[in-house]
Amino acid sequence: MKLPFSRRSAFILAGIALASGFVWVLARSGPLAPVRVTVTEVVRADLAPVLFGIGVVEARRSYLVGPTVAGRVRRVAVDVGDAVRVGQLLAEMDPVDLDQRLAATVAAAARAKNAVDTAAAQLADSIARRDVAAANLRRYDDLGGKGFVSSSVIDGKAQELKSAEAQTAGADAALAGARQDLARLNAERDGAQQQRANLRLLAPADGLVTARDAEPGSTVVAGQAVLRLVAGDSLWVKLRLDQHRSAGLQVGLPAEIVLRSRPGQVLAGKVARIEMLSDSVTEERIAQVSFDAPPAEVSVGEMSEITLRLPPVKQALVVPNAALRLRGGKTGVWVEAADRLNFVAVRAGISGADGRVEILEGLKEAEAVIVHSERDLAADSRIKVVPALAGS
Amino acid sequence: MISLAGRDILHSWGKFVLTGMGLGLLIGVTLTMAGVYRGMVDDARVLLDNSGADIWVVQKDTQGPYAEASSIRDDVYRGVLGLPAVVQAASVTYLTMQVRHGATDERSMVVGFEPGQPGEPAYLVAGRRLLRGHFEAIADVKTGFRLGERIRIRRHDYEVVGLTRRMVSSGGDPMVFIPLKDAQEAQFLKDNDAIIGDRARTVANPALNRPGVPGLVDAVNAAQTINHSVNAVLVRVADGTPAEQVAQDIRRWKHLQAFTREQMEEILIAKLIATSAKQIGMFLVILTIVSAAIVAFIIYTMTLGKIREIAVLKLIGTRNRSIAGMILQQALGLGLIGFVVGKISATIWAPAFPKYVLLEPADAVRGFVIVMVVCALASTLAIRAALKVDPAAAIGG
Numbered sequence: 001m002k003l004p005f006s007r008r009s010a011f012i013l014a015g016i017a018l019a020s021g022f023v024w025v026l027a028r029s030g031p032l033a034p035v036r037v038t039v040t041e042v043v044r045a046d047l048a049p050v051l052f053g054i055g056v057v058e059a060r061r062s063y064l065v066g067p068t069v070a071g072r073v074r075r076v077a078v079d080v081g082d083a084v085r086v087g088q089l090l091a092e093m094d095p096v097d098l099d100q101r102l103a104a105t106v107a108a109a110a111r112a113k114n115a116v117d118t119a120a121a122q123l124a125d126s127i128a129r130r131d132v133a134a135a136n137l138r139r140y141d142d143l144g145g146k147g148f149v150s151s152s153v154i155d156g157k158a159q160e161l162k163s164a165e166a167q168t169a170g171a172d173a174a175l176a177g178a179r180q181d182l183a184r185l186n187a188e189r190d191g192a193q194q195q196r197a198n199l200r201l202l203a204p205a206d207g208l209v210t211a212r213d214a215e216p217g218s219t220v221v222a223g224q225a226v227l228r229l230v231a232g233d234s235l236w237v238k239l240r241l242d243q244h245r246s247a248g249l250q251v252g253l254p255a256e257i258v259l260r261s262r263p264g265q266v267l268a269g270k271v272a273r274i275e276m277l278s279d280s281v282t283e284e285r286i287a288q289v290s291f292d293a294p295p296a297e298v299s300v301g302e303m304s305e306i307t308l309r310l311p312p313v314k315q316a317l318v319v320p321n322a323a324l325r326l327r328g329g330k331t332g333v334w335v336e337a338a339d340r341l342n343f344v345a346v347r348a349g350i351s352g353a354d355g356r357v358e359i360l361e362g363l364k365e366a367e368a369v370i371v372h373s374e375r376d377l378a379a380d381s382r383i384k385v386v387p388a389l390a391g392s
Numbered sequence: 393m394i395s396l397a398g399r400d401i402l403h404s405w406g407k408f409v410l411t412g413m414g415l416g417l418l419i420g421v422t423l424t425m426a427g428v429y430r431g432m433v434d435d436a437r438v439l440l441d442n443s444g445a446d447i448w449v450v451q452k453d454t455q456g457p458y459a460e461a462s463s464i465r466d467d468v469y470r471g472v473l474g475l476p477a478v479v480q481a482a483s484v485t486y487l488t489m490q491v492r493h494g495a496t497d498e499r500s501m502v503v504g505f506e507p508g509q510p511g512e513p514a515y516l517v518a519g520r521r522l523l524r525g526h527f528e529a530i531a532d533v534k535t536g537f538r539l540g541e542r543i544r545i546r547r548h549d550y551e552v553v554g555l556t557r558r559m560v561s562s563g564g565d566p567m568v569f570i571p572l573k574d575a576q577e578a579q580f581l582k583d584n585d586a587i588i589g590d591r592a593r594t595v596a597n598p599a600l601n602r603p604g605v606p607g608l609v610d611a612v613n614a615a616q617t618i619n620h621s622v623n624a625v626l627v628r629v630a631d632g633t634p635a636e637q638v639a640q641d642i643r644r645w646k647h648l649q650a651f652t653r654e655q656m657e658e659i660l661i662a663k664l665i666a667t668s669a670k671q672i673g674m675f676l677v678i679l680t681i682v683s684a685a686i687v688a689f690i691i692y693t694m695t696l697g698k699i700r701e702i703a704v705l706k707l708i709g710t711r712n713r714s715i716a717g718m719i720l721q722q723a724l725g726l727g728l729i730g731f732v733v734g735k736i737s738a739t740i741w742a743p744a745f746p747k748y749v750l751l752e753p754a755d756a757v758r759g760f761v762i763v764m765v766v767c768a769l770a771s772t773l774a775i776r777a778a779l780k781v782d783p784a785a786a787i788g789g
Contacts, residue, residue, distance in 0.1 A: 011405045022732045025739040052524035224606040242525040242573075281467070281620065282573075305527065321523070322516040322554065326444065329479055329628060331508075355520030355553070372517045374557055376441075389517040390533050390555070 034384040037373040039336055040323070042363045044315045047352035051249060051308040055239035055289065057259070057300055059230035062210070065201050066225045067093050073214050073226060074199075080212050084203040084229065091226050093199040102196055105189040112182040119178040123171035130164035137161045201226060208232045210300065235294055236272060239306050240284040247350075248310045249274060255289045256307040259298060268292040271308065313350060316358040321351060323371045333363065334370040334377050341370070341379055400698070401722060411690060412726050416733020418686060422679045423738040423759055427749040429672045434750045436562045436660040440653060443484070444510045445626035446635040448651045449642055455649075457486050457623040458562050458656075459664045464648065466576065466622045475641050477633035482509030483622040485575040488561060491535070491568055492544035498535045500568045501561035502545060504575020510626035513569055519554035525571055530554040532566035545570065546578045562664050564747040572622070580619040590616060680762070687730070687763070688770030691723045695774035702778050703786035716775045720768065727767035731760050 027033060074094040078084055137157040144154045211228035214220050237257060241249065255269040272290040279286060289306055323333045324346070332345040346362030363369070370377065372389050401408050439458065448457065449464070449472055456462025472481040485504035490497040505511035507522050513530055519539045522528045529550040531537040537552045544550070550570060559567040570578070582590070591613050595601050601609040627642075627650075629635050639650035651659065661669075695702075705715060735756055742749040 007405065008402065011402060011409075014405075014409055018729065018732050018736075021736045025736050028739065050523070052526065054526050219603075221604060221606065245525050321521045322519065324521070325514065326508075326512070328631070351523055353523070355523060373515050374517060376514050390557075 034382040035373055035375050035377060036386045036389060037377075037383045038371045038388060039368050039385050040320060040371050042317055042319055042359065042365055042367045042369060044365060045318050045356070046312050046314050047316050047318060047350060047356060047358055048312040048354075049248065049310040049350045050353040051241055051245060051310065053239045053241035053284075053306050053308075055237040055257075055304050055306050057235055057298055057302045057304060058238045058288075059232075059300055060234035060236055060288075061205070061207075061231040063204050063207065063229040063231075064225035065090055065204065065227045065229060066220060066223060067201065068198060068222055070219070070221045071096070071199070072219050073216050075216055076212060076214070076226065078209050078212075078227065080209050082209045083232070084207060084209060086203055086205050088203045089200055090203055090209075091201040093201070095196060095199050098192065098196050098199070102189070102192040105185060105192045109182065109185040109189045112178065112185045116175065116178040116182050119171065119175035123168065123175050126164065126167040126171040130161065130168045133157070133161040133164040203229065205229070205231055230300060233294065235298060235300065236288050236290045237269070237304050237306060239271075239287045239289050240279070240282070241287065243278060243283045243285055246285040249285060249287060249308070253308045253310065256309070257289065257291065258305045258307075259295070260303045260305075261299070267295055269306075309353075310350075313358060316349065317360075317363060317365060318352070318356040318358055319363070319369055320371050321355050321357040323369045324348060324357065325377075334373075335363070336368040336370060336383070336385075341377060341381060341383065343379065398721075400701075400718060401725065408722075408726070409729065411694070412729030413733050415687060415690065415726060415730035417737055418683050419730050419734030419759065419763060420737035420741075421734075422676070422683050423734055423751065423755065424742060424745075424749060425672065425676045425679055426755045426759070427738065427742055427751045428745070428747070429669060429676060430750040430752055430755065431745075431748040432564070432665050432669055432672065433661055435560050435564050435748055436665055437657065438558050438560065439562050440656055440660065442514060442559050443626055444512070444514060444628070446629040446653060447627040447639050447642070448656055449481075449625040449627060449646070450623070450649045450651070452647055452649050455651075455659050455663070457484070459659050462623050462649075463621045464623075464625065466572075466620045468622075468646070468648065469625045471646055472625055472627055472642060475638060475645075477630045477638050478627055479630050480510055480628040481625055482506045482511055483572055483625055484511040485572065485579050485623045486561070487575065487579045488563070488565055489545070489578075493535075493537060493541070498537070499565050500531075500535055501563075501565045502575060502578060503567050503569045504572040504579070504622070505569055506572050510628050513554075513556040513559055513567075515556065516554045517557045519552070521554060522569075522571060523553070526574055527551065528553045528571070530556055530569040532559045532568070533557050534560070534566035535568060537568075543568070545574075546581065547584075548574065548578075550574075558748070560748065562660050576619065576622065579623075580621060684762075684766040684770075687727070687766050688773060691719075691726065691767065691770045692774045692777065694722070694726075695719055695778055699778070699781055700786060703781050703783050706781060706783040707786045712779055715778055719775050719778055720771045723767040723771035723774070724764060727763045731763045734759075 072094040074092045076091040078088075078090050084090065137154075137160070140149055140154050140157045143149045144151060207229035208231075209227055210230050211225070213228065214224070214226045220226060239255075249271070251271050251274055253271045255271060257267040257269045258265070259267065269289045269291045271287050273288040275286040275288075277286070278284065319333060324331055325333065325343075327343055330345045331348060332343050335342045335344050344362050347360040349358035349360045351357045370383070373383075374389060375381075377383070449468065450456035450462035451464050454460045454462045466483050469481045469483050472478060483504075483506065485502075487502045487504075489500065489502055491500045491502065503511065512521075516530070517533060519530070522530065527548055527550050529537075529543060529545075529552050531543070531552050531554075533555050534557075537543060537555070539552055539555060541552045542549045543552060545568070556567075556569075559569075561567065594612050594616065595609055600612045627638065629638050635652040639652050639655075642648055642650040702715060738751055742751055
């Protein structure tokens with residue numbers, strides 16, 4: 001029984017197809033399959049490092065306006081959002097009995113003034129009496145010299161003069177006392193007026209009202225805010241930077257500020273101040289970034305993203321940071337050499353904004369390093385270099 | 393000596409190959425099922441491998457962070473770093489959630505990690521590592537995210553800057569890696585309505601909002617919104633020091649739970665995925681038995697279909713050994729074709745599965761041996777039937 005040739009060859013073809021399929025499967029999966037990787041060369045290039053952090057818009061100068069003594073709010077003259085000028089009346093506290101006490105001190109001062117006049121008149125009267133007594137004494141002295149009057153009469157006149165002089169001194173002192181009384185009462189009146197004026201809460205500077213914390217009728221304690229103001233031209237951003245990504249932070253660095261309310265718009269600014277104190281709990285450094293041109297209608301407390309551009313590093317040896325691997329506690333890269341892979345420990349420097357990182361030690365220019373890989377690599381991994389892996 | 397089996401197969405090779413293919417698809421399903429089981433176990437293993445840790449430090453009396461919820465303070469790592477033989481220690485957070493991506497959302501495990509520390513993805517398939525301390529993400533390719541896309545986690549948008557592969561949770565959800573601080577916020581920050589509600593409750597509480605103490609209620613509110621918690625601290629131990637020794641130190645002196653790699657694997661594989669793994673395993677056993685039965689029946693019916701030809705062979709004086717050899721060779725040939733087709737088909741459709749299917753070469757070898765043994769056993773049934781045939785049947789009716 002001879003089979004037709006075509007049937008035999010078809011069977012063989014089917015066998016070959018199956019066998020080749022099986023080989024393909026073995027080569028594609030399992031331990032024999034190569035790991036697909038991408039490779040790049042170590043090159044020299046300029047690196048532009050950046051620092052990135054988030055911040056909150058704050059006012060450099062903000063004011064809490066409130067009474068210095070406890071009291072009840074009588075009137076609040078401004079509302080949130082109002083622009084106020086320095087010295088403008090913002091609110092007034094209830095004076096309770098302060099007006100009456102002020103009237104009492106005014107009246108007392110007026111009365112003291114009258115008392116001064118009375119004392120002055122009494123002084124003038126006693127001076128007149130003393131002058132008359134002095135003239136009388138002189139006359140009786142002459143008559144006594146000529147023997148017309150007894151010496152006892154002269155002594156009487158001398159005593160009258162002394163009395164008159166003592167009365168003058170007394171009237172003089174009474175006048176001075178009355179004047180001092182007047183000064184005291186005037187001072188008391190002025191003090192009462194000052195206290196009265198202190199119940200009027202005035203704007204300490206030009207600014208915007210950001211909060212109205214107490215309404216008329218509510219009682220506040222000393223130091224509690226009735227109104228809060230910020231100086232609208234003093235807005236800046238309080239920036240928080242992760243400590244391990246804050247090297248190179250300096251005053252004057254140019255900053256790109258993106259406010260959460262307008263994500264597409266980049267505002268220019270610069271680092272205005274760096275705080276000496278880091279936040280030890282969140283492990284962040286704090287710096288203030290000022291706007292070059294303060295934007296209109298920005299809100300205090302708004303979140304913003306800030307990118308600081310550091311001076312570029314010229315002609316550094318660079319590799320993509322995806323090439324850095326951690327192996328056995330060491331940072332390094334896989335270098336493609338002949339038909340095997342070498343793990344070379346490297347010392348990495350700064351990172352650029354484009355994701356490349358400076359290599360300080362361990363690599364030479366034009367060495368081929370593995371960037372992306374499908375799996376974790378080992379020294380004996382078989383690799384297949386492809387231009388790009390999935391997803392790009 | 394001519395090959396009786398080869399002759400017979402060539403005589404009706406189409407039927408033979410098609411039968412083998414059908415058998416192969418069945419074997420393919422069985423191999424895939426084994427792959428699904430291996431994939432589940434492997435998902436658990438890669439989760440541990442990818443974190444790159446020797447010790448997991450979690451809340452006392454919990455088996456976190458994967459099997460149970462665990463919450464510890466984020467400054468714990470400093471104390472752990474001070475222990476002898478600890479090389480690296482870093483906080484991590486894990487949160488399984490829906491990550492919004494355009495109009496849809498992807499189920500993912502969001503991992504918060506510190507760059508350059510344990511917990512970072514070991515390798516990338518595209519893009520770069522994180523550069524900024526906030527709002528950048530590395531995603532597993534299984535999420536379907538692409539480089540440069542913006543995804544939303546809670547209230548912030550993140551840019552996908554890198555892609556990685558085989559970074560999954562023990563449940564097979566692809567991972568999205570974001571900076572630790574952002575992840576802490578995503579995990580513990582409540583939604584705005586809840587925050588406003590809480591503030592109102594604080595204000596309404598007379599103990600916390602006393603008229604004579606201005607600022608108290610603000611301070612209480614501020615204290616309520618701060619949260620410095622993480623799920624675990626990953627520790628890398630110096631070479632040459634047994635991890636268990638360091639773990640004991642942590643348990644004893646830091647009053648935290650610490651698991652070594654072996655203990656963590658035990659928790660994940662023996663506890664976390666135990667039930668679903670058993671479920672798959674049970675199914676695999678039944679599928680293997682059913683496949684074996686079907687192979688046996690196919691070979692048996694194939695032989696019965698040729699019963700007249702076998703009677704003729706007997707009539708012309710063919711030895712029993714030759715007939716038995718023919719049936720055995722055919723059965724083994726069928727098994728071989730079935731296995732090859734099954735292996736190819738399983739490899740082709742495995743990547744299409746939503747969860748990882750791991751086809752291990754050892755499983756393939758084991759499967760091959762089982763197929764061959766089953767075929768040989770099944771052929772004995774057919775051989776017995778063939779040998780009992782009366783040669784007279786060839787000429788009888």
